[in-house]
Amino acid sequence: MAQDLGVPVVLKFGGSSLATAERIRLVAERIAERHRQGDAVVAVVSAQGDTTDDLLDRLHELAPQPPAREVDMLLATGEQQSAALMAATLSTLGVPAVSLTGWQAGIATDRSHRRARIHGIAPQRIRRLLASGRVVVVAGFQGVSEGGDVTTLGRGGSDLTAVALAASLGGTCEIYSDVDGVYTADPRIVPDARRLEAIGYDEMMELAALGAQVLQGRAVESAWQHGVEVHARSTFTDGPGTRVHALAGTERSQPVTGVALDRKVARVLCQQVPDQPGSAARLFGALAEAGINVDIIVQSPSHEGRTDLAFTIADDDATQAEEIARRAVVQIGAGHVSRDADVAKVSVVGAGMLSRPGVASQAFKALADEGINIIAIATSEIKISCLVRREEADLGLRALHRAFQLADA
Amino acid sequence: MAQDLGVPVVLKFGGSSLATAERIRLVAERIAERHRQGDAVVAVVSAQGDTTDDLLDRLHELAPQPPAREVDMLLATGEQQSAALMAATLSTLGVPAVSLTGWQAGIATDRSHRRARIHGIAPQRIRRLLASGRVVVVAGFQGVSEGGDVTTLGRGGSDLTAVALAASLGGTCEIYSDVDGVYTADPRIVPDARRLEAIGYDEMMELAALGAQVLQGRAVESAWQHGVEVHARSTFTDGPGTRVHALAGTERSQPVTGVALDRKVARVLCQQVPDQPGSAARLFGALAEAGINVDIIVQSPSHEGRTDLAFTIADDDATQAEEIARRAVVQIGAGHVSRDADVAKVSVVGAGMLSRPGVASQAFKALADEGINIIAIATSEIKISCLVRREEADLGLRALHRAFQLADA
Numbered sequence: 051m052a053q054d055l056g057v058p059v060v061l062k063f064g065g066s067s068l069a070t071a072e073r074i075r076l077v078a079e080r081i082a083e084r085h086r087q088g089d090a091v092v093a094v095v096s097a098q099g100d101t102t103d104d105l106l107d108r109l110h111e112l113a114p115q116p117p118a119r120e121v122d123m124l125l126a127t128g129e130q131q132s133a134a135l136m137a138a139t140l141s142t143l144g145v146p147a148v149s150l151t152g153w154q155a156g157i158a159t160d161r162s163h164r165r166a167r168i169h170g171i172a173p174q175r176i177r178r179l180l181a182s183g184r185v186v187v188v189a190g191f192q193g194v195s196e197g198g199d200v201t202t203l204g205r206g207g208s209d210l211t212a213v214a215l216a217a218s219l220g221g222t223c224e225i226y227s228d229v230d231g232v233y234t235a236d237p238r239i240v241p242d243a244r245r246l247e248a249i250g251y252d253e254m255m256e257l258a259a260l261g262a263q264v265l266q267g268r269a270v271e272s273a274w275q276h277g278v279e280v281h282a283r284s285t286f287t288d289g290p291g292t293r294v295h296a297l298a299g300t301e302r303s304q305p306v307t308g309v310a311l312d313r314k315v316a317r318v319l320c321q322q323v324p325d326q327p328g329s330a331a332r333l334f335g336a337l338a339e340a341g342i343n344v345d346i347i348v349q350s351p352s353h354e355g356r357t358d359l360a361f362t363i364a365d366d367d368a369t370q371a372e373e374i375a376r377r378a379v380v381q382i383g384a385g386h387v388s389r390d391a392d393v394a395k396v397s398v399v400g401a402g403m404l405s406r407p408g409v410a411s412q413a414f415k416a417l418a419d420e421g422i423n424i425i426a427i428a429t430s431e432i433k434i435s436c437l438v439r440r441e442e443a444d445l446g447l448r449a450l451h452r453a454f455q456l457a458d459a
Numbered sequence: 460m461a462q463d464l465g466v467p468v469v470l471k472f473g474g475s476s477l478a479t480a481e482r483i484r485l486v487a488e489r490i491a492e493r494h495r496q497g498d499a500v501v502a503v504v505s506a507q508g509d510t511t512d513d514l515l516d517r518l519h520e521l522a523p524q525p526p527a528r529e530v531d532m533l534l535a536t537g538e539q540q541s542a543a544l545m546a547a548t549l550s551t552l553g554v555p556a557v558s559l560t561g562w563q564a565g566i567a568t569d570r571s572h573r574r575a576r577i578h579g580i581a582p583q584r585i586r587r588l589l590a591s592g593r594v595v596v597v598a599g600f601q602g603v604s605e606g607g608d609v610t611t612l613g614r615g616g617s618d619l620t621a622v623a624l625a626a627s628l629g630g631t632c633e634i635y636s637d638v639d640g641v642y643t644a645d646p647r648i649v650p651d652a653r654r655l656e657a658i659g660y661d662e663m664m665e666l667a668a669l670g671a672q673v674l675q676g677r678a679v680e681s682a683w684q685h686g687v688e689v690h691a692r693s694t695f696t697d698g699p700g701t702r703v704h705a706l707a708g709t710e711r712s713q714p715v716t717g718v719a720l721d722r723k724v725a726r727v728l729c730q731q732v733p734d735q736p737g738s739a740a741r742l743f744g745a746l747a748e749a750g751i752n753v754d755i756i757v758q759s760p761s762h763e764g765r766t767d768l769a770f771t772i773a774d775d776d777a778t779q780a781e782e783i784a785r786r787a788v789v790q791i792g793a794g795h796v797s798r799d800a801d802v803a804k805v806s807v808v809g810a811g812m813l814s815r816p817g818v819a820s821q822a823f824k825a826l827a828d829e830g831i832n833i834i835a836i837a838t839s840e841i842k843i844s845c846l847v848r849r850e851e852a853d854l855g856l857r858a859l860h861r862a863f864q865l866a867d868a
Contacts, residue, residue, distance in 0.1 A: 071520045105540070113547035120550070120826045123558050124543035127536035132535035138525035140520055149532050153562075154607055175607070198563055198584070411724070 058180060058221035059084065062190065062212035066228055068132055068283040069099030077226075077285060078139040080428040081185060085145050090180040092219065094190045095136055097128025122192070122202045126152065129189035129208070137187045147185040150175070150202070152192035157211065158272040159193035159201045165192055166201035168272075171218035177364065184445035196242065206266025213269045215335035217276035224291075225265060231292035232257065232264050234308045234456035239444050242457040246307065247290070250297035253307045253399050256433045260397045261312030271292060299400065305409050306400035306454040311447045313394045313440060316368035317360055317425070318375050323385035325357040333359065333378040338414065340369045342443055345395075346428040346437055356385075359427065361438060362393065393425060394443035397435040400449055409454075410434050416453035422446050466632035467589060468493065471503040471599065471621035475491035475637055476694040477541055478508030486664070486694060487548040490594060494554050499589040501628065503599045503621040505759045506537025510710060518661065527572035531601070531611045535561065538598035546596045556594040559584070561601035561609070566620065571799055575602055575610035577619065577681075580627035597693075598623065612625075620679045626685035632727045634674060639693035640701035641673050643717045643865035648853050651866040655716065656699070659706035662716045662810050665842045669806045670721030679703060694862025706810070713820050715809035715863040717856065722803045724754070725777035726769055726834070727784050732794035734766040742768065742787040749783055751776045754804075755837040755846055765794075769835065771846060802834060803852035806844040807859055818863075819843050825862035831855050 061084065063077050077093075084091050094262050105124050109116050133149035140147035156172030179186045190208025193201050203210050209225055232254065235243040238455035249257075251274035258267035273280045273294065283291035323329055330349065337344055342363055350358040363371045374387045379385040396417075403409040413434050417424060422445065426437040438446050451457065464734055470493065485574040511635050514533050518525050542558035549556035565581030588595045599617025602610050612619050618634055624631035639662065644652040658666075660683035667676035673691050678756050682689045682703065688782050692700035734736055739758065746753055759767040772780045781798045788794040805826075826833060831854065835846040847855050860866065 071517070074521055107479070109544060110548055112483055113551040115551075116547035118559055120543045122548040123546070123560075127539050127543075134529045134536075135518060135521055137532070138522035138529040139528050141529070142522040142524075149529055151472050151609070200560070218551055284701055333691075358610050424849075452680055 056090060058086070058090040058092055058216075058219045060092045060094060060212045060216040060219070060221055060223045062208055062223070062225045063096065064208065064227045065096040065099055065101070067226055068095060068136075074098075074135055074139055074151060077173070078136060078143055080285070081136075082140060082143045082145045082228070085185050090221075092176060092180070092215055092221070093136060093144065093183045093185060093187045094208055094215065095132040095187060096190050097125075097206040098132055101128040113429075114379060119199055121164045123200050126189070126192040126200045127351070132311055133187045133189040137185075140187070145185055146183060148179055148189055149189070150213075151189050152432040153194035154286060155188045155215070157193035157214070159195055159203070161195045161197065161199070161201070163199075163201055165204035166195070167201060168193060168203070168214045169304045173218045174217070176219065180286055185384040192403050195196070200436050206269065209266040209269035210272060213273045213278050213280065217280045218270070222279050222281065223273065224283055225279040226283050226285040227264060228285065229264055230287055230289040231282050232262065232294070232308070233449045235447060236262075239311060240309075240448050240451045242442050243451065244457055245289075246292050248293045248295065248297065249307060250401050252432055253401050255431070256397070257308055257310050257397045260310035260395065260399065260433070261314070265294065277424045304400065304454070305402040305406040306398050306456065307402070308456065309401050309447055309450045309454070310397045310399060311394060311443055313443060314365040315362050315393055315395050315437070316365050316392040317362045317437065318368070318372050319388050319390060320375055320379050321386045321388070323359055323379055324354045324383045324405070325352040326382075327357055329382050330359065332382060333363075333375060336374050336378050337371060337410050340370060342371050342374070346426045346435065348426045362395070362426070365391070368443075393437050393438040395414050395435050395437055396443055396450060397431045397433050398454065401432045403434075404431055412453060413450055416449045417446050420445055420449045422449070465497070465499060467499040467501055467625075467628045469501045469503060469621045469625040469628070469630055469632045471632065471634045472505065473485040473616055473617065473636045473848070474505040474508055474510070474634055474692060477504060477545075480699045482694075483507075483548055487545060487552055489694070490545075491549060491554045492550045493590050494594050498775050499586060499630075501589070501624055501630070502545060502593045502594060502596045503617055503624065504538060505543055505599050505617040506534075506542040510537040510540070513530040514532070518834075528608055528825070531572045534611050535598070535609045535857055538600050546594075549594055549596070554594055555592060556596055557588055558596045558598070561620075562603035564597045564624070566602035568604055568612070569608065570604045570608070572610055574613035575604070577602060577612070577623045580623055582624070582627045585624070585628065613677075613680065618675040619679035619681060622682045622685070622689065622717040625687045626681070631688050631690065632682065632694050633690040633692055635694040636673060636778065636860060637694065639696055639698040640674055640691050640834040641671065641703070641717070644856060644860045645671075645720060648716075648720060649857050649860045652860065653866055654698075655701050657702045657706065658716060659810050660703060661841055662808050663703045665806075665808045665839070666717055666719050669719035669804065669808065669844065671717075671719050671724070674703065697730045707857050712793060713863070713865075714808065714811035715865065716806050716811070717808050717865065718856055718859045718863070719806045719808060720803060720852055721806070722775040722852060724771050724802055724846070725743065725774050725806050726771045726799040726802050726846065727777070727781050728797050729784055729788050730795045730797070731765045732768055732788055733792045734761040734764055735791075739768065741791060742784060745783050745787050746780060749779060751783070755835045757835045760868050765796050771804070771835070774800070776855065791813075801849050802846050803849040804844050804846055805852055805855045805859060806842050810841045813840055821862060822859060824860045826855050829854055829858045831858070
């Protein structure tokens with residue numbers, strides 16, 4: 051029965067690729083094709099379409115603040131259903147297939163419900179099944195903690211499952227979605243955006259963090275750590291997609307690889323705060339404790355012993371962040387806290403900018419030429435982000451795309 | 460943290476008791492009440508309302524004949540969802556609760572997918588959770604095989620889960636449903652049917668097998684084997700319900716305990732079959748191999764070397780049974796096979812009839828007095844079943860109920 055496995059391929063399909071019976075059948079055909087070509091195939095599936103949101107709605111009706119453990123127990127069923135439906139559909143196509151939940155696939159995580167980290171994978175069962183000629187369909191997004199509880203890996207967790215399995219099996223990873231790869235910008239906003247043949251892990255991580263939906267940031271990080279090549283492809287077309295791997299310097303022909311737009315940000319302003327040692331530490335310590343990621347921080351020069359502090363966070367965290375800031379400001383002594391949801395972040399990403407000075411000033415000029423005011427700036431070694439008014443964001447993104455000539459290969 | 464558990468109670472709630480958010484809340488209140496009274500409570504839950512049928516519909520659209528393993532993988536999610544929703548709802552009521560799947564609850568089964576048998580239960584995790592003051596909500600209907608596959612226990616399997624847990628924990632078992640106990644007949648057909656205070660395991664098994672929906676036959680059998688007292692109660696009222704336990708002879712005041720009607724039967728007729736040794740064995744051997752339960756068998760006296768064979772089976776098996784009979788008859792030599800769906804089975808059940816002769820003739824007379832023709836008869840030590848035309852079944856059931864004065868306590 052046992053055979054040489056070759057290099058296993060892990061194919062991951064997102065929820066929208068599985069939203070209807072017709073799409074499940076189409077994806078099953080794709081998987082079957084790879085199986086017939088002789089590949090040892092592991093398919094990782096997300097929950098169908100809106101399943102996860104529907105389950106959360108049903109849960110919140112009963113329990114507005116449910117225990118995270120029970121949320122995971124509930125949500126994990128979505129991927130389990132997809133996996134069973136996919137394995138059954140493959141069987142109907144004459145392809146021997148077996149579905150596995152996270153615990154059955156040996157995906158061990160820590161105990162952090164709703165955002166668990168994968169500790170390790172025991173791949174024996176998958177290896178055995180692959181060796182017996184079967185396609186293995188793994189429920190994405192989930193694992194099991196040491197205590198035997200079902201855990202989930204957080205938003206985009208199925209990408210993480212796929213990468214971790216590829217790393218554990220010594221295989222490659224293909225992430226299928228509605229789009230046929232990674233683009234220099236969101237084509238819905240920038241019509242002449244260009245698909246990238248390849249992108250470096252570092253740049254892809256920045257793009258993912260800045261709002262590109264194609265791949266999940268933690269998954270890219272994990273792929274980088276384990277040296278897993280990730281291939282972003284379309285479920286519905288046969289295009290070449292985009293390969294994500296370690297790019298040598300010589301492969302980076304342009305200083306900038308892509309631009310990104312994130313509308314899901316908000317800004318909290320703390321005005322007239324006493325400027326004393328520990329003020330900022332107290333505020334950002336409280337935010338960190340609540341698990342809120344703070345992005346761009348701006349502190350204005352002190353004036354008469356008082357200062358203004360502003361920071362951006364994800365939209366979803368805005369209410370909580372404002373509340374925490376309000377409490378911190380009271381403790382610090384005085385000040386006025388407000389929230390500004392009318393902002394968006396446009397960013398320029400490229401590992402090449404490290405060695406080419408002037409990218410930042412070029413970006414600022416491109417925005418200024420369109421009359422766009424920059425509210426705040428954040429930079430890293432491979433990205434420049436500018437906070438702008440939300441209604442000017444699309445215009446800004448197009449200006450940046452043009453300024454760096456990203457439409458030209 | 461640890462405390463004396465006392466006798467744990469296992470409360471089982473069926474799918475219709477959990478069909479809406481409102482009902483889940485109501486059931487949660489019931490469970491919370493028991494917890495507050497100091498009981499160590501294990502709640503076993505079925506899938507909500509039509510969930511199981513909906514999942515099967517979705518599956519069959521993709522895979523008309525899905526592998527049984529994948530059916531179990533899919534269906535088990537329904538109970539897992541119920542369990543998570545219930546545990547979260549209990550938490551909202553201030554009751555610490557934890558949901559467990561079949562494998563987490565330590566329910567070990569054999570490998571027979573869709574109708575697995577429980578091999579044993581490892582109750583340590585449940586005991587530990589109960590000892591820490593938690594309500595444990597167990598997903599019914601499911602277990603895990605030695606190979607680590609998800610299995611389901613077949614129709615009414617959640618009852619079986621509840622009884623097995625009660626046996627394993629040394630506790631008692633309460634089965635909650637829409638009806639407030641076991642009746643002498645289906646009250647929708649026989650208006651003066653009377654709720655029974657108590658019923659013996661043996662009688663309850665027969666009634667369950669004959670179509671009474673309150674309790675599942677295998678669960679009653681298991682309760683009998685393990686000496687678990689089962690209490691059938693209503694989710695929505697506070698009535699005393701019916702206790703199912705071992706009844707001493709002195710507690711059986713009447714020869715007949717109840718009557719039952721099963722409309723979901725069909726009859727297959729094999730006419731003019733050569734009457735030679737092995738004919739019947741070949742036919743019924745083929746049916747047994749296909750896993751089809753044959754109920755009443757009638758073979759007419761041989762005439763010119765040919766005979767008629769008729770048997771009843773469950774409605775669901777009728778098409779397959781007819782097909783098998785047709786093939787068998789061809790092998791035997793000749794004959795004509797047809798199917799009759801226009802039948803129903805009325806039965807009289809009572810352990811007391813063992814010591815009181817004449818019950819059978821009294822039943823036949825009651826039917827005859829209404830002008831009802833008996834197509835076939837089957838008897839056991841504690842039941843008499845008569846196959847009648849389907850449109851005469853209600854009339855027959857009422858006649859039997861009256862003849863044995865079951866409305867009078």
